Amino acid sequence: KTYTCVDKDTCIACGACIVVAPDIFDCDDEGLAENILPGDQNLGIVEVPEELLDSLDEAEDGCPTSSIRVSASPFQDPKSEK
Numbered sequence: 001k002t003y004t005c006v007d008k009d010t011c012i013a014c015g016a017c018i019v020v021a022p023d024i025f026d027c028d029d030e031g032l033a034e035n036i037l038p039g040d041q042n043l044g045i046v047e048v049p050e051e052l053l054d055s056l057d058e059a060e061d062g063c064p065t066s067s068i069r070v071s072a073s074p075f076q077d078p079k080s081e082k
């Protein structure tokens with residue numbers, strides 16, 4: 001399983017991830033990237049679908065500030081979120 005979220009503290013809104021993985025990332029009101037998988041809210045709690053893993057790899061490799069975080073386990077416990 002694969003989970004991802006954007007570290008908005010380091011994202012510089014370069015937009016590369018949104019170009020290579022538009023099904024996973026889009027920009028928020030401030031232009032920073034975030035995980036847009038349904039239900040994720042950039043918490044890194046929704047499993048990235050298999051068919052999007054290639055684009056996730058590309059986004060992770062292409063981010064100039066290494067702000068795309070990827071993990072085999074959820075970044076937060078979904079139950080702890082409102």
Ligand code: F3S
Pocket residue numbers: 006010011012013014015016017018032033059062063064065066067068
């Ligand atoms: Fe931000 Fe990196 Fe995407 S800087 S917009 S997370 S490619």
